[in-house]
Amino acid sequence: MPRDGRPARLRLQQAAIDLYERHGFDQVTIAEIAARAGVTERTFYRHFADKREVLFDGETGLRDILVAAIAEAPATLEPLPTLLRSFRAAVPLLEGNRRLSEPLRRIVAVTPALRERQQAKTAGIIEALATALRDRGVSAPTAALAAQIGMAAFSHAAAAWWADPGQDFGMLLGDSFEDLSTLTAPLAAAPESGARLS
Amino acid sequence: MPRDGRPARLRLQQAAIDLYERHGFDQVTIAEIAARAGVTERTFYRHFADKREVLFDGETGLRDILVAAIAEAPATLEPLPTLLRSFRAAVPLLEGNRRLSEPLRRIVAVTPALRERQQAKTAGIIEALATALRDRGVSAPTAALAAQIGMAAFSHAAAAWWADPGQDFGMLLGDSFEDLSTLTAPLAAAPESGARLS
Numbered sequence: 001m002p003r004d005g006r007p008a009r010l011r012l013q014q015a016a017i018d019l020y021e022r023h024g025f026d027q028v029t030i031a032e033i034a035a036r037a038g039v040t041e042r043t044f045y046r047h048f049a050d051k052r053e054v055l056f057d058g059e060t061g062l063r064d065i066l067v068a069a070i071a072e073a074p075a076t077l078e079p080l081p082t083l084l085r086s087f088r089a090a091v092p093l094l095e096g097n098r099r100l101s102e103p104l105r106r107i108v109a110v111t112p113a114l115r116e117r118q119q120a121k122t123a124g125i126i127e128a129l130a131t132a133l134r135d136r137g138v139s140a141p142t143a144a145l146a147a148q149i150g151m152a153a154f155s156h157a158a159a160a161w162w163a164d165p166g167q168d169f170g171m172l173l174g175d176s177f178e179d180l181s182t183l184t185a186p187l188a189a190a191p192e193s194g195a196r197l198s
Numbered sequence: 199m200p201r202d203g204r205p206a207r208l209r210l211q212q213a214a215i216d217l218y219e220r221h222g223f224d225q226v227t228i229a230e231i232a233a234r235a236g237v238t239e240r241t242f243y244r245h246f247a248d249k250r251e252v253l254f255d256g257e258t259g260l261r262d263i264l265v266a267a268i269a270e271a272p273a274t275l276e277p278l279p280t281l282l283r284s285f286r287a288a289v290p291l292l293e294g295n296r297r298l299s300e301p302l303r304r305i306v307a308v309t310p311a312l313r314e315r316q317q318a319k320t321a322g323i324i325e326a327l328a329t330a331l332r333d334r335g336v337s338a339p340t341a342a343l344a345a346q347i348g349m350a351a352f353s354h355a356a357a358a359w360w361a362d363p364g365q366d367f368g369m370l371l372g373d374s375f376e377d378l379s380t381l382t383a384p385l386a387a388a389p390e391s392g393a394r395l396s
Contacts, residue, residue, distance in 0.1 A: 078384035119317045148350035156343045182383040183344055186276040188379045
């Protein structure tokens with residue numbers, strides 16, 4: 001790939017994705033990625049710690065948007081509606097990244113080492129959501145639970161979006177949080193139920 | 199540690215936990231674990247694939263109990279009450295393992311490589327729960343969402359249990375699923391809400 005005017009960081013990501021898809025993650029060296037991007041190995045390492053990190057660059061941007069949206073939500077908004085609002089704020093980023101994230105999903109799905117890294121990244125985002133909720137005065141246990149549930153609903157919406165790119169991600173998010181509500185409704189009907197969240 | 203009549207597998211686990219706690223996970227070799235357990239390195243590898251796996255042996259037993267309990271739940275029980283029932287079935291195992299799992303938690307908390315493995319193990323349990331729900335006729339997307347939410351509620355209860363060992367884990371599980379219900383209640387109040395789960 002010639003130096004095409006895009007920043008080296010973007011060229012490295014595109015080169016890595018192309019090579020991983022063609023040859024399999026394990027078969028590709030950092031030297032090959034750098035060569036394809038038209039930079040030196042040293043430049044690769046200036047941008048990314050290793051072969052895996054080059055794929056997960058978008059996570060930081062996603063986390064920053066989510067955390068900022070949580071901080072800006074009205075103070076009276078409950079934890080899960082706050083998270084729904086923050087996920088909606090991230091829709092433009094996710095839509096913009098789709099061209100890179102679609103092949104990335106395929107590569108991660110067939111590479112165990114990448115799945116572990118992705119799970120760790122997701123855990124990092126859940127922790128960031130919980131911290132942002134605590135900063136709004138939500139108790140630590142409730143913030144942790146809400147962050148996990150919110151991320152589950154987000155993944156549920158994302159799965160539907162990947163399955164059918166023609167759908168509107170913002171709408172899918174709304175549907176997903178409705179599904180949460182439907183799923184938990186039988187718990188409220190149980191005899192032992194009652195509000196005790198602190 | 200002398201050969202004390204317990205199976206080699208248990209002695210290896212105890213030896214690993216003792217050594218990891220004393221010296222840090224990264225500093226301990228498999229040779230040292232085997233020596234402390236009074237077995238050869240070859241015996242270690244007959245039981246465990248690597249230094250990390252020796253810590254996560256309980257996960258398989260937990261998963262088996264959860265999956266069996268889901269299969270045995272009344273056919274009409276909704277997904278989340280089914281999961282609550284399965285977690286309750288696992289309480290005796292978790293209480294029995296507490297002596298080993300308490301130091302294990304401390305070791306995992308300070309060892310990034312172990313945290314990634316633990317996240318992968320948790321993801322494996324979530325996948326097993328989702329599969330067990332699908333086997334009861336729950337649609338794949340709903341099963342995946344319910345499994346993630348159920349595991350979040352389980353972790354919420356487990357965190358409370360670790361914080362105060364004097365509490366009854368079964369009761370904490372009930373409280374945790376009530377918290378789920380309380381957290382999601384504001385979603386049902388939103389104007390866009392309505393049952394659309396398939």
